[in-house]
Amino acid sequence: MKLTGAQILMKVLKEEGVDTIFGFPGGVVIDIYDELAKTDIRHILVRHEQGAVHAADGYARASGKVGVCLVTSGPGATNTVTGIACAYMDSIPMVIFTGQVPTQLIGNDAFQEVDIVGITRPCTKHNYLVKRTEDLARIVKEAFIIAASGRPGPVLIDLPKDVSNTKITYKAPKRIEMKSYNPTYKPNMKQLHRAVKLIKNSKKPIVFAGGGVVLSRGSKELTELAHKTRIPVTCSLMGLGVFPGTDPLWLGMIGMHGTYRANMCSGECDLIVAVGVRFDDRVTGKTDTFAPNAKVVHIDIDPTSIRKNIPVAVPVVGDCKITLGLLNRLLDKEDLGDLKKKRKKWLDQIDQWKSTTPLAYKQKNIIKPQYVVEKLYELTKGEAIITTEVGQNQMWAAQYYHFKKPNHFITSGGLGVMGFGLPAAIGAQIACPKKLVVDIAGDGSIQMNIQEMATAEQYGLPVKIVILNNQYLGMVRQWQELFYGKRYSGTVMEHAPDFVKLAEAYGAVGLRATKPEEVEPVLIEGLSSSKTVIMDFAVEREECVYPMVPAGAPITEMLLA
Amino acid sequence: MTEQKHILSILVDNQPGVLSRIAGLFSGRGYNIESLSVAETMDPLVSRITLVTMADTPVVEQIVKQLHKLINVIKVYELTGANYVQREMALIKVQAKPEHRAEILRIVDIFRCKVVDVGQGHYTLEVTGDEGKMDAILNLLKPIGIKEIAKTGIIALFREQK
Numbered sequence: 001m002k003l004t005g006a007q008i009l010m011k012v013l014k015e016e017g018v019d020t021i022f023g024f025p026g027g028v029v030i031d032i033y034d035e036l037a038k039t040d041i042r043h044i045l046v047r048h049e050q051g052a053v054h055a056a057d058g059y060a061r062a063s064g065k066v067g068v069c070l071v072t073s074g075p076g077a078t079n080t081v082t083g084i085a086c087a088y089m090d091s092i093p094m095v096i097f098t099g100q101v102p103t104q105l106i107g108n109d110a111f112q113e114v115d116i117v118g119i120t121r122p123c124t125k126h127n128y129l130v131k132r133t134e135d136l137a138r139i140v141k142e143a144f145i146i147a148a149s150g151r152p153g154p155v156l157i158d159l160p161k162d163v164s165n166t167k168i169t170y171k172a173p174k175r176i177e178m179k180s181y182n183p184t185y186k187p188n189m190k191q192l193h194r195a196v197k198l199i200k201n202s203k204k205p206i207v208f209a210g211g212g213v214v215l216s217r218g219s220k221e222l223t224e225l226a227h228k229t230r231i232p233v234t235c236s237l238m239g240l241g242v243f244p245g246t247d248p249l250w251l252g253m254i255g256m257h258g259t260y261r262a263n264m265c266s267g268e269c270d271l272i273v274a275v276g277v278r279f280d281d282r283v284t285g286k287t288d289t290f291a292p293n294a295k296v297v298h299i300d301i302d303p304t305s306i307r308k309n310i311p312v313a314v315p316v317v318g319d320c321k322i323t324l325g326l327l328n329r330l331l332d333k334e335d336l337g338d339l340k341k342k343r344k345k346w347l348d349q350i351d352q353w354k355s356t357t358p359l360a361y362k363q364k365n366i367i368k369p370q371y372v373v374e375k376l377y378e379l380t381k382g383e384a385i386i387t388t389e390v391g392q393n394q395m396w397a398a399q400y401y402h403f404k405k406p407n408h409f410i411t412s413g414g415l416g417v418m419g420f421g422l423p424a425a426i427g428a429q430i431a432c433p434k435k436l437v438v439d440i441a442g443d444g445s446i447q448m449n450i451q452e453m454a455t456a457e458q459y460g461l462p463v464k465i466v467i468l469n470n471q472y473l474g475m476v477r478q479w480q481e482l483f484y485g486k487r488y489s490g491t492v493m494e495h496a497p498d499f500v501k502l503a504e505a506y507g508a509v510g511l512r513a514t515k516p517e518e519v520e521p522v523l524i525e526g527l528s529s530s531k532t533v534i535m536d537f538a539v540e541r542e543e544c545v546y547p548m549v550p551a552g553a554p555i556t557e558m559l560l561a
Numbered sequence: 562m563t564e565q566k567h568i569l570s571i572l573v574d575n576q577p578g579v580l581s582r583i584a585g586l587f588s589g590r591g592y593n594i595e596s597l598s599v600a601e602t603m604d605p606l607v608s609r610i611t612l613v614t615m616a617d618t619p620v621v622e623q624i625v626k627q628l629h630k631l632i633n634v635i636k637v638y639e640l641t642g643a644n645y646v647q648r649e650m651a652l653i654k655v656q657a658k659p660e661h662r663a664e665i666l667r668i669v670d671i672f673r674c675k676v677v678d679v680g681q682g683h684y685t686l687e688v689t690g691d692e693g694k695m696d697a698i699l700n701l702l703k704p705i706g707i708k709e710i711a712k713t714g715i716i717a718l719f720r721e722q723k
Contacts, residue, residue: 121582122589126632129578146632180574180635304626307619 005133005164006035009097012140013041018068020044020059020430022052026072027112028099028161036070044430044459047451049076051423053083053096054449058427060092061410062385062435064217066147067094067427073101074112077158078119082417084154085123089414090238091215093152095143096124100160103131117158125153133166138173145176150183151302152215183301187318187326194314195273195297196330200339202271202295204346205231208254211238211413212276212300214406218321219243222275224328229336230343232350234262236277237398238413245382245402251350252359255283256549257395260558261353263547266291267556268349274298276320279309280414285555299323357560359399361543367516369393369468369539372523373400373440376466379523384436385410385428389421389445391475393468395545397440419448425463426456436464436527443469443496453506456532464526465534467499470541478544482559503534514538564615566595568640568647568717569625571610574633575601582631583610592616592624596649596714607635611716640717647717650689652677653699656706657684665705672698683708 003011009032013021020042025033036043046052049071056067067087071080077098087094101110117129126146128139136159143155199205213222219242226233226249233243234251243250252259254266266272272294277283284290287309295313298306299320306315316323361370373396376384386401387410388394394411403409410428412420421439429437439446446467456463468474477491503510509531513522519537526533547558573579580599587594595613602609616624621639628637640647657665657679665684669676672694678685688698692715699707 117578118581121578121585178632181632302630304623304630308623 001170002167003170004031004035004167005136005159006031008133008136008170009140009159009164010035010039010041012137013068014039016066016141016144018066021068021070022046022055022059022427023070024049024052024072024076026076026099028073028101029070029159029164031161031164032070032097032099032159044426044455046423046455048449049079050083050419051426051449051452051455053080053087053094054417054420054423055427055430055452055455056094056096057083057087057092058387058410058424059431060094060427061424062407062428063431064407065093065431066144067092068097069094070097071099072112073099073116074114076112077114077116081119081123082415084120084156086412086415086417086420087154088123088125090211090412091152092154093147094154095140095147096154096156098156098158100129100158102162103160104162106160116156120156124156127156127158129158130160130163133163133168136163137170138176141173141176142178145178146181151212184303184317185301185319185322187299187316187323189326191314191316192323192327192330195316195327196334198271198295198297198314199229199231199273199331200334200336203342204269205229205271205273206251206265206269207231207233208236208272208274208277209233209239209242210236210275210277212320213239213242214276216276216301216320216322217406218276218324219406221321221324221328223247225273225324225331228328228331230339230347231273232265232347234258234265236280236283236413237411239277240398240409241403241406244404246404253398255555256285256551257399257545257547258555259359259399260357260547260560261350263549263555263558264353265350266294267554269294272296275324276300278305281309283555284309285549285553289554363516364540365516367513367519367537367539369396369470369537369543370400371516372466372468372519372537372539373397375519375523376438376440377401379520379527380436380438384408384438385432387411387421387425387428387437387439389439389441390416390418391442391445391473392478392543392545393440393442393445393474395475396468399545418445422446422449422456422463422465423452425465426452426461429461429463430459438464438466438527441465441467442474443467443471443499444473444493447496450502453503453508453532457507461532462530463532467534467536468539469496469499469536470539470543471496472541474543475545477542478548481542481544482548483550499534499536503532506532508532508534510534510536512536512538564617565641567614567616567621568645568715569612569614569628570638570640570717571612571628571634572602572636573608573610574635575606575608576633579608579633580610582633583612583628586627586631587614590627592620596712598714598716611714613715638719640719644720645717646720647691647715648689649692649695649713649715650687651695651710651712653686653688653702653707654683654709655686655702656708657682661705665702668698668701674698
């Protein structure tokens with residue numbers, strides 16, 4: 001069978017079960033676009049390549065499938081870099097296809113040539129430059145395996161134009177074998193036995209879960225572990241949703257803007273069962289004062305996460321879901337009868353922290369951003385898929401929307417990309433057409449990829465955008481208020497467009513609330529619309545996110561108001 | 562914790578870009594490379610990289626794990642503390658004034674190295690040995706006058722069980 005590279009690519013993508021590609025065409029990928037149009041793979045035309053990558057990312061996070069993008073060479077390729085780095089930091093499975101100038105021109109500074117493999121080497125799990133059409137099918141198959149297995153991540157494939165349009169006799173690749181790639185899924189049982197012993201003997205334990213539990217779909221096993229052993233649970237930002245936010249054992253998020261009780265727990269606990277986390281600096285604060293009394297059991301599929309930032313007593317390399325399942329089976333064999341009694345004092349202490357210092361804000365006759373998120377939570381019954389931008393909006397979403405299920409909180413955790421939320425919401429809406437998808441945004445970050453409004457409109461995607469509009473770059477302003485003598489250098493943003501008119505200009509619905517009593521009606525109207533909606537909430541301008549741990553301080557030393 | 566010299570022997574896919582992945586890992590994460598030597602193994606699909614780095618124990622543990630994470634890395638051996646042989650080769654261009662020639666040749670003899678090029682005013686010596694030997698011969702030649710030097714960096718292998 002004689003096939004061009006572009007035809008081979010489509011064939012393999014179909015075999016890999018790809019149903020949607022987010023992309024933007026250009027000169028060197030015309031052959032691929034020509035073939036793409038002949039398939040039933042849906043192409044979502046974004047307005048900027050960064051949007052394509054974030055949309056594929058949102059699609060992957062909401063569906064658990066591999067997100068796929070296709071862009072052209074040069075600027076098309078460089079525009080994907082932020083999105084790729086974001087997916088890499090948050091371990092999101094993606095395959096990104098970039099066009100490249102024909103192989104004989106590579107290195108000649110040809111028109112729209114850039115060494116994208118070189119550029120993305122440190123921010124991809126792996127990347128390829130395909131030099132012969134004969135290698136294409138194998139490489140694409142390898143890329144999908146690498147992206148989705150082990151600790152997932154983005155894989156980039158650079159496709160020179162001649163590789164795409166050369167016709168060869170196609171032979172399907174044999175079984176894909178990568179001798180050097182073999183992630184560890186099954187944990188070492190000896191370590192698990194040690195973990196069981198620590199869990200049984202500890203008086204003040206906590207479970208600390210992260211994005212690894214979402215990625216391995218281990219939420220059920222995690223909840224079982226917590227209930228079985230009566231251990232309270234906290235999550236990193238990336239883990240929110242793996243443990244029900246309504247459960248009595250729920251501590252809230254830990255870290256720089258974590259709850260008082262979660263952060264206090266880290267200081268007091270004698271055991272941390274850490275699952276699918278990497279002890280990022282936003283979680284630990286000052287590392288040498290982090291959890292001074294705790295032994296750490298650390299379960300993660302990536303060995304480099306373990307002992308990277310903090311000392312670990314029991315390292316367990318393995319898939320979170322499999323490992324938690326095995327741990328639960330081991331615990332079944334143990335007599336856990338007195339755990340309820342044993343943990344009572346600890347849980348009472350936590351309840352006390354919760355009641356004396358809960359998450360709170362002062363209601364006034366001006367809209368509080370926290371109130372908007374709280375109302376959104378009530379009205380959606382905690383069932384919506386929430387994406388966020390980055391900054392205060394992201395933290396208030398994390399604090400006041402009590403996630404019940406995994407894959408419902410989609411946020412740029414590691415890289416912290418402003419402009420992530422809208423394209424990610426588009427991707428999530430495509431993955432879950434029946435779900436309500438809401439982007440909680442700030443007035444600053446929404447403008448970083450606002451052009452994707454047109455994409456949402458073009459495909460009739462009813463994503464809802466909640467703008468917490470304080471006319472500041474709020475998080476940096478908050479730091480300036482607290483640590484830089486209120487010198488608001490570069491953070492005053494008083495020239496935003498009229499977001500209601502802007503929504504209307506894109507063909508969407510625009511709504512605005514300026515008083516607290518307007519919040520609920522606007523949310524009700526916006527959420528019930530079948531169209532793309534921007535809801536612009538004029539919120540208290542100088543509201544801060546609390547609790548807050550100053551950067552580099554111990555995590556238990558929080559500013560509370 | 563104190564920094565110590567570690568010799569890593571890394572088997573990798575013999576493909577373009579692999580060295581850059583490894584070098585990039587070291588520069589991107591702030592690790593250092595003291596020396597680096599790369600060549601194909603008996604299997605033309607595999608290359609061996611011998612890399613010397615200065616690091617404390619937790620860091621070198623992290624380096625080894627990070628290297629393993631690269632898709633093109635097949636195997637990483639940490640040779641420090643193990644039973645291994647190491648060699649380095651140097652080409653040393655030394656000033657050879659008539660009054661020094663005999664002295665240089667005596668050193669060549671003692672260190673069992675070779676003179677591979679002779680000119681009006683210089684000898685070029687080929688030396689192989691471990692670090693101790695390298696340091697010793699350089700110390701002896703320095704007062705005579707070293708014009709130029711090229712070193713391969715350390716290469717090393719485990720000793721087999723006897």
